[in-house]
Amino acid sequence: MELALSLGDAPKPFTFLDKTPKFSNKDLGFCMGLGTSSGSRSSDEKTRETRESEEDDGDERRRVSSDPPLQLDLLPFTPVLRTHQPSQLRFPWLTDNLASEPGSSDGPGRGLDVNRFPTVATAAEETDDGAALSSPNSTVSSFQMDFCVRNGGRSKRDLDVETERASSRASDDEENGSTRKKLRLSKEQSAFLEESFKEHSTLNPKQKLALAKQLNLRPRQVEVWFQNRRARTKLKQTEVDCEYLKRCCETLTEENRRLQKELQELRALKTSQPFYMQLPATTLTMCPSCERVATTTTTTSGTNGNANNTTSTSTTTNTNNTTNSAAMSLAKARLYPFSSQVQAHMQQAPAHQAAS
């Protein structure tokens, strides 16, 4: 019996894939590939990769480029960053002098930072990330990005209102030091983080600091954002995988049901037309492992019910789905039980497979 389950390049193994809701790259910027064992990489490997990446800042892209086929891209902007906005959105590890770009003192990006005055950094952050904490008067604060391209027409006034609101919330929180700090990142900040996530799903300290500077966030915020983003990606991937396996299960169940039904039909046919058994039987059997059909002519003799089977010929044929169904029809007509020759044939299966 043949059941083809292909996760690879089968033209259309499962029709249900067409029914899955709108997994269109164009629409959602979503693409997924099911690779071999990429999803089960050990944490050791990942940690090692990270370490290597951190040790070698000049080779940042190695981790990305060595990523196995498993890929989930949920990002809203599908175009590649550097071809998309090469002159406006730049990552600090790609261009070091962005903050000193001419004309950075004014522009639509001014006042984008939700946490313009991150005065509530923890003691640890003060020590660890203190170098990255940017004062409003530093060169970092003068950094601006031309987000208008991404704003979809949002005016500067809108940005200012949003920033003012965020600043207000921040100041409220500062007054009430006991409350947890939770400040919504602006759309522009999120978009930039998304783009950088597209470049690197993990950050080394250098990148983290640079991103934090660039977006006027605390390095801790950038770190947390990347952690949550990875978690979201993984969650989405799990959901997709789950759905896929569910559909696979349904398909296999349906196939099993169909085969059971077919088997019942064959049995019914066999009992209703027993005279076929008296004919010189031509065995049509299929090796489950190599999917070859073996045609065997068998002479049945004996008067006391003991049959001496003698194989006269044995030919093997490569099968595909078409020939399989033809073989099934032939099998229905010939009605021959699974014979001992099959077992002998199966013992030669490895040779068949090697030959094919």
Next chain:
DNA sequence: GGCGCAACCACGGTTACTTCA
């Protein structure tokens, strides 16, 4: 080389907050 310790990081799970229908 083996061991203990501290520091760091990533991750999973959870909480608290915001936004929106």
Next chain:
DNA sequence: GTTGAAGTAACCGTGGTTGCG
């Protein structure tokens, strides 16, 4: 105005790795 769901920033605990004495 209220409410529940969804999204997400932030936090916590844990395990792994690395460097040092």
